[in-house]
Amino acid sequence: MLLLPLLTALVPFHAPSSTGLPELPAPKASITIAADAKLIEVLGALADQTGQALVVDRDTRALLETSETGLLRDTKVPAELAWTYVESLLAFHGAICSFEVREAPTLVAVRSRAGQRTPASAPVPLFADVAQLAWFERHPAFLGRVSLELPNTDVRQLVNSLRAVQSQNSAYDTLINAGQANAIVITGSGAQIAQTVELLQLVDRQGKAAAGAAVAPQGTPAAAEGAK
Amino acid sequence: MNVRAAFALLVCALAACATRPAGAPRPAEPAPALLREPTRALVIERRELALDELLGAWTDCGGPDVVVVGTEARTRVAAARVELGAGAAIAADALTPVVERALLAHELVLRAAPGRPAALVAVELAAGSHARGSLAPLTLGPEELERAARHAALLVRLVVPVGARDPATMRDSYLLDGRERAHVAFAPGCVVVEGPAREAADVGRQLAALLSGPPQVFTRP
Numbered sequence: 040m041l042l043l044p045l046l047t048a049l050v051p052f053h054a055p056s057s058t059g060l061p062e063l064p065a066p067k068a069s070i071t072i073a074a075d076a077k078l079i080e081v082l083g084a085l086a087d088q089t090g091q092a093l094v095v096d097r098d099t100r101a102l103l104e105t106s107e108t109g110l111l112r113d114t115k116v117p118a119e120l121a122w123t124y125v126e127s128l129l130a131f132h133g134a135i136c137s138f139e140v141r142e143a144p145t146l147v148a149v150r151s152r153a154g155q156r157t158p159a160s161a162p163v164p165l166f167a168d169v170a171q172l173a174w175f176e177r178h179p180a181f182l183g184r185v186s187l188e189l190p191n192t193d194v195r196q197l198v199n200s201l202r203a204v205q206s207q208n209s210a211y212d213t214l215i216n217a218g219q220a221n222a223i224v225i226t227g228s229g230a231q232i233a234q235t236v237e238l239l240q241l242v243d244r245q246g247k248a249a250a251g252a253a254v255a256p257q258g259t260p261a262a263a264e265g266a267k
Numbered sequence: 268m269n270v271r272a273a274f275a276l277l278v279c280a281l282a283a284c285a286t287r288p289a290g291a292p293r294p295a296e297p298a299p300a301l302l303r304e305p306t307r308a309l310v311i312e313r314r315e316l317a318l319d320e321l322l323g324a325w326t327d328c329g330g331p332d333v334v335v336v337g338t339e340a341r342t343r344v345a346a347a348r349v350e351l352g353a354g355a356a357i358a359a360d361a362l363t364p365v366v367e368r369a370l371l372a373h374e375l376v377l378r379a380a381p382g383r384p385a386a387l388v389a390v391e392l393a394a395g396s397h398a399r400g401s402l403a404p405l406t407l408g409p410e411e412l413e414r415a416a417r418h419a420a421l422l423v424r425l426v427v428p429v430g431a432r433d434p435a436t437m438r439d440s441y442l443l444d445g446r447e448r449a450h451v452a453f454a455p456g457c458v459v460v461e462g463p464a465r466e467a468a469d470v471g472r473q474l475a476a477l478l479s480g481p482p483q484v485f486t487r488p
Contacts, residue, residue: 109334109341109389111323124387127380130401131336131389179381179402192455203452204424204461227403230381234403234424241408241426242454248428249456 060167060174061138061145064089066118072125074110078132079103082149085125092146094139096160099151106132126180130228135211136180137162152211164226172236175229182211183232187239188222191247197239198223299383301405301414301421301464305329305359311351318347318369322390325366328359331379335390336401340375344390347373367420376463377421379405388421393448393463396422404461412471418464425460427471429478 066088072081079095082103086093095103108128116124126136133152140146150162164184167174175183189197194216205214212227214235225235306329316324322333322344335341349369351357357365370377374393379385380402389402404422407415415423449462449470458474460467 109336111319111333111335112326114332120382120386123381127387127402128334131334131378131380131391133401176381197454200452200454201459204450204459228401230402233381234406237406238424238426238459241406242457242459245409245426245428245457246455 060165060171061141061143063091063122063145063147063178066121069115069117070121072108072110072114072116072128074108074113076108076110077104078106078108078128078134081108081125081128085121089121092144094146094148096148096150099134099149102132102134102151102153103149123177123179126178126229130180130230134180135162135182135228136178137182138165141165169236172233176233177229179228179230179233181229182227183229184224184226185232185236186217186220186222186224187236188220189239189243189246190221191250192221192239192243194218194221194223197242298411298414301384301407301418301423302363302377302379302388303329303331303384303386305362308359309357309362311353311355311357314350314353316349316351317345318349318373319344321349321351321366321369325362328362330363330366331384331386331388333388333390337391340390340392343373343375343392364417364419367418370420371463375420377418378402379421407464409457412468415464416468421464422462423464423467425464425467425471426457427460427475428457429475 066085068088070084070088072084079100082093082095085091109131110128129136129149134149135152137148137150138145139148148162162182164182167183167185169185169187172185175181175185195218198214198216201214205212212231213225215224215226216222217224223239225232225239227235305325307327309324309328319335322335326332335344347369351365367377370390371393375390376393376396378389378391378396378401380387380389385405404424406424406426408426409428412425412427415421415425449460449466451470451474452459452461458471458478460471460474462470
């Protein structure tokens with residue numbers, strides 16, 4: 040009887056992994072990125088090492104072939120960080136990734152954010168649940184969409200207010216209030232989604248604290264809690 | 268595992284449970300640093316360094332990998348000079364502040380890649396950094412205000428709690444201030460300040476002070 044609680048106390052807690060979203064294959068060893076490498080070479084090397092199929096349209100190929108990574112030093116990236124690192128480089132240079140085919144064998148598209156796109160050629164965001172945020176943290180350049188419920192916040196007012204700090208790239212990064220559900224639908228790169236969810240949850244907690252402080256008379260435990 | 272060892276393990280586990288009631292939160296661990304910190308001091312051989320040399324040395328001393336993004340930023344980083352005392356050394360823990368001050372002096376900012384501490388940062392122009400949608404700035408809560416204030420050039424979004432006064436009343440007056448680098452959004456109970464971390468922390472503190480205390484009602488005499 041005691042063994043089960045004992046074992047659960049001893050085993051470190053792990054958040055459930057982001058199930059349901061396709062995992063990209065990790066390279067078998069660390070990858071080395073030369074400081075003067077072009078982005079297309081880095082991407083090609085990652086595809087070679089992982090076996091992941093990648094597709095790049097003509098405009099994006101021009102960007103990737105002419106853009107150097109911008110790194111100041113040659114860099115060795117551990118295998119487990121390879122996708123996050125390379126995607127960060129792509130994102131810094133204005134590229135975005137999406138799944139063209141989600142079922143194995145998956146096909147990943149890399150596109151420049153700058154290009155004009157018809158609806159048919161635009162990337163489709165990956166729909167996900169907030170519980171799958173860890174996946175977006177590992178894939179900062181992947182276009183995704185999540186909805187987040189904020190029980191303590193007037194989402195219409197908040198979305199208007201956040202325009203002051205929201206990225207202006209409306210083609211890919213958007214916050215839409217789903218008023219009656221009191222939720223916000225976030226679309227953007229993985230990094231954008233991860234950071235925005237954290238921001239909105241922090242704001243929601245502060246809103247709850249402020250509401251608690253406003254309702255409770257001063258000196259009560261609730262007021263003290265709200266002031267924290 | 269023999270019986271005695273298993274019993275000892277059980278006693279240890281029960282003792283651990285006794286000190287932390289069921290359901291109680293685990294003690295908060297200090298959040299990791301925002302950026303990978305240098306582990307070695309930088310020995311300065313020349314009085315003057317190009318900014319890209321300083322950034323490369325930052326990485327060599329254990330700091331984050333650096334990417335310079337954009338033609339204008341690359342030109343500026345190559346052309347800018349940083350004066351340092353030749354023959355001296357910059358201690359490992361002082362190196363990041365030196366680098367960030369040098370960047371901001373040339374109107375450049377840092378944008379961190381995901382991960383704490385970030386192993387990769389981008390150097391980009393401060394002007395227009397707000398509109399670039401590449402990677403969102405790091406989001407930091409009120410408990411990391413002091414940590415943010417130690418970074419001059421790192422882009423962040425800070426959430427700072429304010430008092431019961433309606434932050435929206437500050438909106439118009441604050442926008443008239445003419446600041447270019449820090450952007451402020453007002454939400455119930457807090458403000459969100461985006462910009463280089465130290466400046467964002469200053470703006471957040473200033474607004475928190477202005478909005479602290481109970482709501483005030485003004486009547487005309």
